[in-house]
Amino acid sequence: MKKIMMMALVAMVALGANAQEKKAEKVNPNKPVFTVVKENKITSIKDQNRSGTCWNYSTLSYFEAEILKATGKVYDLEESFVTNKTYMDRAIQVVRLHGDCQFAQGGSAYDPLYCIQNYGIIPQGIMPFPGSLYGDSLNNFNEFFSLLEPYVAAVSKSKAKTISNQWKVGLQGILDAYLGKCPESFTYEGKKYTPKSFAASLGLDWNNYVTITSYTHHPFYTKFPVEVQDNWRNPGSWNLPMEDMARIIDNAVMNGYTVAWGGDVSEEGFTRTGLAYSYDTKAMQSYAGSDMARWLKLSASKRTNIIDSLGCKVPELTPTQEKRQERFDNWELTDDHGMLIFGIAKDQNGKEYYMVKNSWGEAGDYKGIWYMSKNFIIANTMDYMVNINAIPKDIRKKMEDAVKKTGIGE
Numbered sequence: 001m002k003k004i005m006m007m008a009l010v011a012m013v014a015l016g017a018n019a020q021e022k023k024a025e026k027v028n029p030n031k032p033v034f035t036v037v038k039e040n041k042i043t044s045i046k047d048q049n050r051s052g053t054c055w056n057y058s059t060l061s062y063f064e065a066e067i068l069k070a071t072g073k074v075y076d077l078e079e080s081f082v083t084n085k086t087y088m089d090r091a092i093q094v095v096r097l098h099g100d101c102q103f104a105q106g107g108s109a110y111d112p113l114y115c116i117q118n119y120g121i122i123p124q125g126i127m128p129f130p131g132s133l134y135g136d137s138l139n140n141f142n143e144f145f146s147l148l149e150p151y152v153a154a155v156s157k158s159k160a161k162t163i164s165n166q167w168k169v170g171l172q173g174i175l176d177a178y179l180g181k182c183p184e185s186f187t188y189e190g191k192k193y194t195p196k197s198f199a200a201s202l203g204l205d206w207n208n209y210v211t212i213t214s215y216t217h218h219p220f221y222t223k224f225p226v227e228v229q230d231n232w233r234n235p236g237s238w239n240l241p242m243e244d245m246a247r248i249i250d251n252a253v254m255n256g257y258t259v260a261w262g263g264d265v266s267e268e269g270f271t272r273t274g275l276a277y278s279y280d281t282k283a284m285q286s287y288a289g290s291d292m293a294r295w296l297k298l299s300a301s302k303r304t305n306i307i308d309s310l311g312c313k314v315p316e317l318t319p320t321q322e323k324r325q326e327r328f329d330n331w332e333l334t335d336d337h338g339m340l341i342f343g344i345a346k347d348q349n350g351k352e353y354y355m356v357k358n359s360w361g362e363a364g365d366y367k368g369i370w371y372m373s374k375n376f377i378i379a380n381t382m383d384y385m386v387n388i389n390a391i392p393k394d395i396r397k398k399m400e401d402a403v404k405k406t407g408i409g410e
Contacts, residue, residue, distance in 0.1 A: 030311035032275070032347035034371060038254050039343035039355060041068050043076065045368035047361035049131070049138035052105030055230070055262070056082050057359035058338035059112040062260035062385065063204065065342065069256055071203040076124040080179045081195070082115045089114075090232060091152045091171055095163075099156035103149060105141060106230035109211060109260045109338060109385040114233060117206050120195025123188055127180035134178060144178040210391075211237040213383040214245040216325045221402040226383050228335040236408070237383045242321045244395050246378050249341060249354070252390035259341040260385040261356065261377070264334045268303045269314075269376060274364030276372035278379045279307055283315035312347040319379035327379075335382040345371060 043064040048057045060077045067075055086107060094103045115121070130139045151174065155167045176182075185194050193201070218224045223236030240248075252259050269277040284306070298306075307314055317323075327333035343355030353371040362368045388396070402408065 028309060028311060030309065030313050032312040032353075032371065034345040034347055034353070036355070037344040037346055037352065039345075040253065040256055040258055041065065042258065042340065042342045042357055043068065043074060045357065045362055046079075046359050047138055048079075048359045049140060049361075051130075051139035051141040053079060053083055053107070053139070053141075054338040054359055055107040055109060056086075056112055058262075058340050058357075059109045059260045059385065061340045061357060061359070062109070062258055063112070063116070063202075065258040065340065066204055066387065067202050069258075073203075075202065078122045078124050078127055080127045080130060081119075081122050081182050082112045084175050084179045084182050085115045085119050086111045087148065087175060088168070088172065091148075091155075092168070093232060094152055095156045095167070097156070099153060101232065102229045103152045103156075104230065105145060106335075108231045108233070108235070108335075109262055109383075110231070110233055110235040113206065113209055113385070114235075116199050119182075120197070120199040121202075122183065122186060122193075122195050122198060126183055126186045126188070133180060141178075144174075147174055208388050209385055210388050211235065211383045211385050212240060212245055212248055213237040214240055214242045214321070214324065214381070215328060216321060217329075221398055222406065223408050226335075228382065230335060238399060240395070242319065242324060242378065245381065246374070248386060248391050248395060249377070249384070250344070251392045252386050253341065253344050253354070255390060257387050257390035259390075260338065261341050261381065262335055262338045262384060263377070263382045264380040265337040265339075266334060267376075267380060268300050269307055270370075270372075271304050271308050272364060273308050274366040274370050275308065275311070276370060276376040277307060277314040278316050278319060278373060278375040280315040280317045312349050312351060316373060316375045317379070319375055324379065333380065333382070339370070341377070341384075 043061060046057050046061065048054055056079045060079055060082065064075055064077060067073060090103055090107075094101055131137055134140070134143065148171075151167075151171060155163065182195070185192060186198075187193070188198065199206070213226055215226075218239045220239055220241050223238055225231060225234035226237050249259055265276070267276075267278075269279045284303075324333065339359070340357040341354045342357055344352055345355055346352045351373065353373050354377050356370040356372050358364075358368055358370055360368065364370065391399070
């Protein structure tokens, strides 16, 4: 009995200590409580780690979701295959232009699509696991690009009157050493494929994908290559009014489609906890303790902490067409990250957010998912890729009429 009483006393002390610890934890009353409005199926969260390949991870995640919607089958497509092919193509362009363009890790949603259409794709498990060839558990392009960049620069800036094609052999050796060699054929689930035949087997029409943007320096309902460095293949994006650009995202998600989004997450309103708001700077000054000057003097991390603490009460700006253009022209609106929009949720105040899959592993409070306010997405979109069948009928008709009128390719 004495032993039992002692055990009970120890248990009570332990429970009391645990209760005190929980009480000591600060609970943010402004932390959003989300209710899902619409959530579409996606594949698992990936981790690009120390590589500038968000464009690759987000777009292949997009195509995986498209395959899942079309066929019900789950695939894990190989990022290293796309990276290998894309970096060789980009190097060739840089050399052709004698170095008068950028060779970098970044890219656009069009790069994986171009790769699939021209070279095919393979599933995970055929090439070495990312990072494994150089003793890492995930991608780490620091050493890799310290070799690639000067190599491409040396060839492209050569003073020679002519160059041979042997530089491609050397570059391919570097790509294969760090990413793995792209197979000409492979066996998957007992069947032999080439990359092209595997791409053809996935159940998608690779011609069904368009990119959408919204700026006023080109006419609406025409196509133009968005003028950012990582859009190096220069594919044309449909330029639509901001309201139509926004409607397409909503229509896509509510009808079971996902969206491969590219935009600006360098804004302080994009937090590392898994939230993103297009915050109103003037309204935020009161939360800094005094005036605008004090708010602006706060470090970026402190401003982000305030935004996190305000949560669902963050005052937001409503995006406008004019402001989008102004921020693009003054370099404030950049193209620095790709993610996958797959759902819509609302917080306890009724504000709606897009549910967005990131490629930073299970980071943040929501294990790799970001809740980004609709205002943030529309204000910070550079462009996005979507299935043509996800576009509202009236908008699609305007696009089709524009094709007939101007002859621009769909």
